[in-house]
């Protein structure tokens with residue numbers, strides 16, 4: 001099993017190219033199921049989750065081809081409407097095939113994603129929204145089986161929690177429904193706007209994406225698309241935090257600065273000088289060490305839960321005490337015991353991590369437990385004294401494209417080992 005060996009060696013410096021966003025790419029690729037015509041996506045990141053998505057689409061009968069960062073999907077001959085456990089278990093976003101399959105083919109069977117490291121992550125909002133659109137749904141023997149007589153029907157759906165995945169699934173279902181669907185208390189993440197833009201380029205009628213009320217007027221058919229995936233705001237944020245923690249100066253290119261307000265604001269509070277262009281962000285610590293910051297995660301435009309672990313690592317080496325509160329997932333502090341093994345001074349109190357800064361972290365063998373927890377261990381390894389070995393980095397490969405190559409380009413001593 002691959003591991004990352006990191007030797008802390010001072011400030012990161014240089015320029016890094018940001019990849020397309022995992023969380024935008026996955027629903028976009030699934031949207032390829034909604035049309036008989038070819039869909040072409042560019043700026044698709046080479047990630048394990050993208051491979052899983054393409055394998056899933058292939059298993060359903062879609063013809064998929066990949067050339068560098070370009071993916072072509074032809075879903076004109078779908079032969080199978082089952083998303084099996086073997087694929088769904090490795091990637092929770094597989095549930096996003098349910099809306100498109102039901103809307104286009106009238107039925108689908110998708111394995112229940114099950115619990116995962118960061119929390120239980122139920123899919124009740126996805127299912128109840130589809131039921132309100134006329135679907136009949138049964139959950140039995142670990143599978144969700146859904147069908148609808150004729151077309152899904154437009155509906156007014158109020159979601160009693162803000163869910164990114166449910167908003168995306170229901171939006172994709174509603175584009176081919178009969179009539180108008182209104183999604184209230186919808187998620188407002190930039191990846192939802194990217195999906196809506198892509199669906200509209202396919203002939204859908206979606207308005208209000210990026211607000212908490214999305215209106216979708218169903219159409220009978222969609223055509224193909226040519227869509228470039230939104231840059232990854234979480235990958236960008238991770239490199240910026242790594243630069244801040246090491247006291248460095250890093251410029252992220254091919255980024256989307258407008259999607260990172262909450263993160264940039266916290267980096268400035270930590271003492272970083274941040275400069276923005278249309279598609280780049282530069283962070284300069286001007287030789288200073290960071291100051292601790294308080295953080296509370298919240299749905300967009302609040303502080304993203306997917307950046308929480310990286311800021312815990314930053315707070316450990318910063319000056320002062322920072323309290324990081326997680327409000328989205330009930331078990332998203334698994335990086336804390338691993339950071340403690342490296343000498344971090346953190347106390348867990350309910351859903352908050354009280355991080356007392358100023359520790360000189362020491363290299364250790366640590367274990368990645370989920371995607372962003374892994375990123376926080378890499379950041380800690382970059383500032384630790386001595387060698388850090390991060391095990392189980394298949395989690396990292398789900399969401400970071402060649403992280404060791406990109407960090408190496410910024411001067412880090414990091415290599416993949418067996």
Ligand SMILES: CC(=O)N[C@H]1[C@@H](OP(=O)(O)OP(=O)(O)OC[C@H]2O[C@@H](n3ccc(=O)[nH]c3=O)[C@H](O)[C@@H]2O)O[C@H](CO)[C@@H](O)[C@@H]1O
Nearest residue numbers: 023093121122123124125126162163164165166306328329
């Ligand atoms: C592929 C993708 O885009 N993943 C992102 C997506 O995950 P995902 O779409 O799974 O996250 P959600 O926004 O749905 O989850 C938010 C909260 O709602 C709960 N919930 C969700 C659905 C449901 O039917 N019932 C329910 O109770 C979840 O357990 C969680 O506590 O948004 C999360 C929150 O920003 C991010 O951390 C993930 O990186």
Ligand SMILES: C=C(OP(=O)(O)O)C(=O)O
Nearest residue numbers: 023092093306371372399
């Ligand atoms: C939690 C994450 O992803 P997923 O929803 O794909 O598990 C993440 O990207 O941090």
